[in-house]
Each structure stands twice: as structure tokens, then as C-alpha cells.
Amino acid sequence: MKFDIVTIFPRMVQAGLAEGVVGRGIEGGLLDVQVHDLRDYTTDRHRSVDDVPYGGGPGMVMKPEPLARAVEDIRARRGVPDAVVLLTPTGRTFTQAEAVRMTRLKHVVLLCGRYEGMDERVRTGVATEELSIGDYVLSGGEVAALVVVDAISRLIPGVVGDEQSVAEDSFTRGLLDYPHYTRPAEFAGQRVPDVLLSGHHADVRRWRKKAALARTLERRPEMLNTAALDDEERALLDEIRKETNNERD
Ligand code: 9D3
Numbered sequence: 001m002k003f004d005i006v007t008i009f010p011r012m013v014q015a016g017l018a019e020g021v022v023g024r025g026i027e028g029g030l031l032d033v034q035v036h037d038l039r040d041y042t043t044d045r046h047r048s049v050d051d052v053p054y055g056g057g058p059g060m061v062m063k064p065e066p067l068a069r070a071v072e073d074i075r076a077r078r079g080v081p082d083a084v085v086l087l088t089p090t091g092r093t094f095t096q097a098e099a100v101r102m103t104r105l106k107h108v109v110l111l112c113g114r115y116e117g118m119d120e121r122v123r124t125g126v127a128t129e130e131l132s133i134g135d136y137v138l139s140g141g142e143v144a145a146l147v148v149v150d151a152i153s154r155l156i157p158g159v160v161g162d163e164q165s166v167a168e169d170s171f172t173r174g175l176l177d178y179p180h181y182t183r184p185a186e187f188a189g190q191r192v193p194d195v196l197l198s199g200h201h202a203d204v205r206r207w208r209k210k211a212a213l214a215r216t217l218e219r220r221p222e223m224l225n226t227a228a229l230d231d232e233e234r235a236l237l238d239e240i241r242k243e244t245n246n247e248r249d
Contacts, residue, residue, distance in 0.1 A: 001156055002032045002107040004078060005145050006070045008049055008114055010037045016146040025159040033149065034078070041069040050115050059116035067111055067122050074109055081107040084128045085148070087141030088113055091130030094144075096171035098131070099151040110148060112141030174227030176216045178208040210236045217241075 007013050013035045025031035039047040050060040071084055082105040111127060133144040154160045170177045181192040195207045213236050216223050
């Protein structure tokens with residue numbers, strides 16, 4: 001899959017792409033990611049990417065021409081993208097379902113904003129969609145672009161070594177993950193649950209299922225409304241509800 005990221009902080013984005021799963025996906029040729037310095041698409045002596053807002057008010061607004069020129073250059077040199085995504089706090093929220101949807105795309109351009117925002121004509125004339133990564137204020141779209149590339153990339157076959165771990169991922173399964181333990185068997189006075197040391201695989205599997213359900217009920221009960229639960233999981237959930245009622249009564 002091909003990504004082009006347009007930013008005024010190319011080194012920040014490059015650093016985020018160089019390590020881990022995405023870094024290996026690039027090295028292995030499964031991902032083709034290019035980072036473009038927005039200032040390379042300016043034409044004035046000062047390489048200006050922002051200007052004062054029409055109508056007055058605080059802060060600066062990103063100029064439309066360098067962004068439009070960057071996307072034009074990407075189109076000419078890298079091909080016509082399937083999506084040009086504007087990263088903005090006013091976009092639709094990026095979720096796991098969005099990430100899954102976007103794996104169908106072959107080529108995605110990501111535009112990172114800074115300052116108070118972008119000229120509205122970038123939204124209407126250059127971008128094809130707008131995404132936010134959640135309800136908190138960032139200083140710009142660069143970290144958001146890395147989040148989007150990471151979440152999509154790990155869904156591409158071969159990018160994550162272990163296909164099983166992708167399939168079992170909490171947001172794919174609709175439940176939170178179960179607790180994990182490694183050696184030592186006792187740490188800071190806390191023991192690893194006996195069942196995990198028992199070697200009884202069927203018991204381990206059941207314990208993990210129940211722990212995942214208990215955690216989801218406790219922390220994210222709304223996820224249980226949409227999770228596809230099998231008969232065993234529904235029975236375990238009933239058990240958990242009874243147990244927690246007993247503790248309360
Ligand atoms: C302080 C300025 N805010 C006034 C209401 C608006 C604002 C503009 C630009 C707030 C943040 C930003 C920079 N953020 C992003 O570019 C951004 C972002 C985010 O802040 N949160 C979640 N997702 C994203 S995607 C891009």
C-alpha cells in the first residue's frame with residue numbers, strides 16, 4: 001500500500017515511520033511511504049505556508065496553494081490516489097472500522113495541518129475526506145497521520161509477522177484483551193493465576209475468555225452490545241454477572 005504524507009515537519013513523521021511494524025513493512029516492500037515537506041511547494045522567498053485569517057482574529061491559517069501544489073505533484077509522480085485525507089479535529093472519528101475500510105485503498109495521501117487550521121478551500125477542493133483521531137487537542141496532524149498509517153498498515157497481510165494476533169485483536173473481536181503474564185510466577189507479592197501454570201489448555205482458554213468478558217463488562221460495557229458472542233461466552237457473561245452481584249450483596 002502506498003502513502004504520501006504532506007507536512008511542515010517531515011523529520012518528525014520520518015522518525016515515527018522508521019521503527020517497529022511500519023518500519024519493517026517499508027523495509028520489506030509491503031509499504032511504500034513518502035514524506036513531503038510542504039515548504040518545498042512554496043514559491044515565495046520566505047517559503048510561507050500560513051497567513052493571517054480573513055476577517056481577523058487570532059492565529060494563522062494554512063495557505064491553500066502549497067497544499068494543492070503538493071497533491072498535484074504527488075498525482076503526477078506517484079499516480080492518482082484513492083483518497084486525499086485531511087487530518088483535522090473537525091473530521092469524522094478514525095476507528096478500527098475506518099482502518100479496515102481503508103485497507104481496500106491502494107494509495108492514500110495524508111495532509112497534516114498546523115496552526116489554527118487550513119483554508120476551507122483545501123477541504124472542499126483538494127481533500128476527499130476528513131479524519132480526526134479522537135476528542136483531544138493535538139498541536140497538528142502529524143501524530144494523527146502516524147496513527148492512521150500504523151492502524152491501516154498492520155491490517156495488510158504480511159506487515160505484522162503474526163496473522164493470528166491481528167485476527168484476535170480486541171477491536172476486531174469486539175472485546176478487550178485478557179490479562180497477560182510471563183515469568184516470574186510471583187512478582188511484587190502477586191502470583192500468576194494457577195490455571196495459567198496448570199498446562200490444561202482448555203481451562204486456560206476458558207479462563208482467558210472469562211477474563212476478557214469480565215474486563216469488557218467492567219470497563220467498556222457498551223462494547224458487549226455489539227460483540228458477536230457465542231453460547232459459551234454468553235454463559236460466561238451470566239456467570240460473571242452473578243459473581244459480581246454476589247460480591248455486591
Ligand atoms: C486551538 C485551536 N482550536 C480552536 C477551537 C482548533 C484546533 C486547530 C488545530 C485544534 C487543534 C488543531 C491541531 N490538530 C490537528 O491538526 C488534528 C487533530 C486533533 O487536534 N485532534 C484529533 N485529531 C486530529 S487530526 C488533526
